[in-house]
Amino acid sequence: MISKERYVPRVTQFDAVELDDEIVKILKNQVVNTVKFLGFGFFGRWEPEVDALLRFIIWKLSVNKVYGTFGQQLLNVRYGGEFNKNKAYLFAILTVGTRYLKQRSHEIATVTRNPSLSEKIKLFFHWADITFQLANLVNLLVFLTEGKHPTLVDRILGLQPVSVAPPGEDRTVGYSYMTRELLWHGLIELSIFAVPLxxxxxxxxxxxxxxxxxxxxxxxxxxxxxxxxxxxxxxxxxxxxxxxxxxxxxxxxxxxxxxxxxxxxxxxxxxxxxxxxxxxxxxxxxx
CATH class of the missing domain: 3.30.40.10 (Zinc/RING finger domain, C3HC4 (zinc finger))
Structure with missing residues (x-):
């Protein structure tokens, strides 16, 4: 059981998940801007592979290295308890592998020349996706009740985020990142106003x-x-x-x-x- 000093509030756990999603979106946008001149449809053809590669790199440099995602590190949080390399590999399979299979489900179903088998594979992926979405909803409701395991993967692997902030500073609000974002957005707005002049x-x-x-x-x-x-x-x-x-x-x-x-x-x-x-x-x- 996590001690009171190391407990992570629900809002912090939610913020860490949202930050992880934003990091992936920012990196993917940079890749899109880089390859947009390589021809029409180039990125769309390889988007699942690019997405999987980005998520694997992020996992390699965060969860596999310091036992915490980048979003958690920004909020002084990491996975505690009995987290080890084996769970880190399972984390990669459940977050990267399953998402890639979902994105390539249509191609996987059409590999076989047997129409009936192809339809069964498509039906399997369809119901698996529905089951996953329902499980996510149930996990969210349970998380709001007990404050543990913000994602379904965390619950399956028994992962619990804990605070790594110094004692007494667990609930200290840090404004360094917010201040940097405010300054950056202020500079952008000033540029948008001044450049046309x-x-x-x-x-x-x-x-x-x-x-x-x-x-x-x-x-x-x-x-x-x-x-x-x-x-x-x-x-x-x-x-x-x-x-x-x-x-x-x-x-x-x-x-x-x-x-x-x-x-x-x-x-x-x-x-x-x-x-x-x-x-x-x-x-x-x-x-």
């Missing part, structure tokens, strides 16, 4: 004028558009070719978008500046 195009033009010593055109020139011309902004074949008075050609979108963003937009090749929108005129192809 900065005229990036005008700032880029001024920096270019400081560091790029180029001779600027001071007067307009006649320009003839031919097949070999490239847009001075995107260096591609101009779409709806226009010019603004210098000897270079622009796509209509390139010159118009930049002029709307910066009224003093300058040609990136010669530094000629359009005085107003009227100076932006279309061109015709010449042989």
């Amino acid at each position: 900065v005229n990036y195009h005008a700032l880029k033009r001024r920096i270019a004028n400081l560091f790029l010593w180029r001779k600027k055109d001071i007067g307009s020139r006649a320009v003839v558009f031919r097949i070999g011309n490239k847009c001075a902004e995107c260096n591609e074949t101009p779409v709806l070719p226009h010019h603004m008075g210098c000897s270079h050609v622009f796509c209509f979108y390139c010159i118009k978008a930049n002029h709307l963003a910066d009224e003093k937009y300058e040609c990136p090749l010669c530094g000629f500046s359009a005085k107003d929108a009227a100076s932006i005129t279309p061109l015709c192809l010449k042989s």
